[in-house]
């Protein structure tokens with residue numbers, strides 16, 4: 001069996017039996033505000049604090065805003081940038097042509113040479129949306145995953161959901177390409193008075209894992225999955 005890599009998220013590791021199988025590419029699917037970015041930051045922080053190098057590719061926030069956001073949880077990422085353990089890359093979705101060019105020309109050697117233990121793409125939906133053609137989207141996703149697999153790094157790809165089928169990703173492809181899928185959802189209590197955040201592991205190649213739907217919370221310490229609790 002592959003060694004397990006702690007996700008950095010309490011409760012999720014328990015549901016997985018220890019963590020993600022090393023080298024897994026995992027998609028985190030969820031609607032807006034469900035904590036995808038927070039989870040990906042926590043995943044990276046766990047890697048950094050274990051001495052791994054990490055690449056964080058963002059299509060939403062720039063480096064400053066990511067550092068500020070992380071700081072609200074008390075996570076100091078700046079020192080890892082200063083020690084060259086962390087590289088944050090901002091791709092500008094509004095400038096699709098230059099973003100596509102960077103993905104094509106700059107990424108392969110950068111990802112291969114950086115020596116990352118963990119890679120995040122936040123969000124892969126915005127990345128694939130740079131491409132107009134469905135075949136091109138499929139190809140870029142496939143090639144990125146292939147590139148990441150060649151390096152042996154673990155990866156977390158956050159993904160928006162399809163508003164008509166909220167348990168599917170927006171592009172409808174990422175869940176087939178990756179090794180694992182975690183689905184974050186905000187559900188309403190029966191009387192409609194409360195929202196609860198819930199997490200399920202939909203897929204994780206290579207290990208047996210819990211299939212229970214578990215509540216999680218986002219607090220000042222980040223995301224905690226209540227792996228021993230039931231939803232409403």
Ligand SMILES: Nc1ncnc2c1ncn2[C@@H]1O[C@H](COP(=O)(O)OP(=O)(O)OP(=O)(O)O)[C@@H](O)[C@H]1O
Pocket residue numbers: 030031032033034035036037038039072073218219220221
């Ligand atoms: N410092 C904090 N302490 C507690 N909760 C926070 C903190 N920062 C954010 N949150 C909660 O986390 C939620 C947002 O999390 P996050 O940005 O990770 O979601 P997301 O899924 O990435 O959203 P989007 O799809 O809009 O990018 C906020 O709506 C808020 O409820």
Ligand SMILES: [Mg+2]
Pocket residue numbers: 036037038060122
């Ligand atoms: Mg986000």
